Amino acid sequence: MPAPDRRPRRLRQNAAIRELVSETSLRPADLILPMFIGAGLTEPREITSMPGVHQHTTDSLLRAAHEALDAGVRCIDVFGVPRDEDKDATGSESWNPDGVLNSALAALRREFGDDLLIMADTCLDEFTDHGHCGVVGTDRYGNAVVDNDATLPLYQQMAVAQARAGAHLVSPSGMMDGQILAIRDALDAEGFQDVSIMAYSAKYASAFFGPFREAVGSSLQGDRRTYQQDPANIRESLLEAQLDIEEGADFVMVKPAMPYLDVLAAVAEFSPVPVAAYQVSGEYAMLQAAASNGWLDLKAVMMESLLGIKRAGADQILTYFATDAAKLLRN
Ligand code: PBG
Numbered sequence: 001m002p003a004p005d006r007r008p009r010r011l012r013q014n015a016a017i018r019e020l021v022s023e024t025s026l027r028p029a030d031l032i033l034p035m036f037i038g039a040g041l042t043e044p045r046e047i048t049s050m051p052g053v054h055q056h057t058t059d060s061l062l063r064a065a066h067e068a069l070d071a072g073v074r075c076i077d078v079f080g081v082p083r084d085e086d087k088d089a090t091g092s093e094s095w096n097p098d099g100v101l102n103s104a105l106a107a108l109r110r111e112f113g114d115d116l117l118i119m120a121d122t123c124l125d126e127f128t129d130h131g132h133c134g135v136v137g138t139d140r141y142g143n144a145v146v147d148n149d150a151t152l153p154l155y156q157q158m159a160v161a162q163a164r165a166g167a168h169l170v171s172p173s174g175m176m177d178g179q180i181l182a183i184r185d186a187l188d189a190e191g192f193q194d195v196s197i198m199a200y201s202a203k204y205a206s207a208f209f210g211p212f213r214e215a216v217g218s219s220l221q222g223d224r225r226t227y228q229q230d231p232a233n234i235r236e237s238l239l240e241a242q243l244d245i246e247e248g249a250d251f252v253m254v255k256p257a258m259p260y261l262d263v264l265a266a267v268a269e270f271s272p273v274p275v276a277a278y279q280v281s282g283e284y285a286m287l288q289a290a291a292s293n294g295w296l297d298l299k300a301v302m303m304e305s306l307l308g309i310k311r312a313g314a315d316q317i318l319t320y321f322a323t324d325a326a327k328l329l330r331n
Contacts, residue, residue: 024311026303028072028326032119032276032318036215037061038081039100049211050281051288053320055081058107064323065108065116071326075117077171077318078104080126081216090135090154091127095161101126102165109166119169119198120162122183124154131220133174133227146227148176155179156186163192171253173200175227180247198276199249202237202263204229208256208282215281234263241267249273251316256280258305261312268313277314279305284320299328 011021038045038055045055056064065076080101086093093099101120108118125133134151136144151174159170170187172179180199187195205228213220229236241252252271254264255278268275287305291298302321309317319325
């Protein structure tokens with residue numbers, strides 16, 4: 001047997017040399033924590049399929065946000081869960097300044113000022129009684145369709161209400177064509193030039209969103225395949241990201257993360273703006289479930305999954321693990 005003349009193991013032989021050649025590292029500030037505020041709760045309610053994740057009251061939301069900031073997280077993404085009786089066909093509760101999401105944004109901004117960035121989810125699905133991300137109309141053949149252009153003015157109202165409440169960033173996640181331009185125009189017209197837009201650019205019609213539907217008490221029947229992307233495709237992700245950048249997105253995002261790392265890498269390759277990835281509810285749930293069976297080491301897979309997403313090209317990672325991962329990184 002000839003001795004190998006190339007020995008890559010040389011650079012792995014101890015911790016010091018492994019650290020010397022390490023290409024990717026995670027920082028607490030890379031992580032963005034998605035959080036849920038529930039209407040009418042007297043105490044936080046744990047989401048069964050997402051252990052450790054809650055629908056918060058205002059008090060528990062502020063406490064959890066402090067915990068995230070103390071661990072080094074600099075941005076949270078807030079989703080509102082209204083009462084069923086406050087849902088309607090257009091999702092009008094979403095632009096009510098006293099609605100569940102906007103009042104939570106205001107409380108957060110009062111509490112944290114500019115120390116913690118407050119990002120708002122800018123989508124109607126939590127607020128509509130049919131659960132779609134836009135208004136439902138009828139096409140010329142009488143079929144129900146999610147009406148793109150009728151939805152855009154509603155996104156504008158929602159984004160402006162969020163900015164008024166104190167959001168530093170808005171994050172349109174509804175996959176309507178033209179939503180970034182519409183929102184940028186509306187924010188600018190109201191004097192919110194400094195509010196940033198994180199565009200959910202490549203968002204797939206994914207079954208990995210399953211636990212999120214419980215998290216927000218979704219009313220959805222059917223699916224979102226006429227507006228979210230086909231998991232078979234990558235070209236349209238490149239187009240979506242390019243259009244969002246042209247329309248004024250300050251960040252673009254790929255979602256989910258782990259099954260779409262090729263998409264993330266391809267977007268990161270050309271994007272002139274920061275590229276975020278969203279490790280979604282189903283990705284979180286499957287790691288938690290396996291760990292609770294003793295099949296995976298939770299801390300290890302949490303950190304490995306985040307490192308892999310970062311290595312693939314994410315500048316920021318939205319993850320329900322944000323606080324826990326940031327604490328581990330601190331130690
Ligand atoms: C819709 C929205 C969804 C998620 C974030 N925003 C669900 C969907 O599109 O059906 C999913 C997040 C997750 O699964 O963690 N506004």
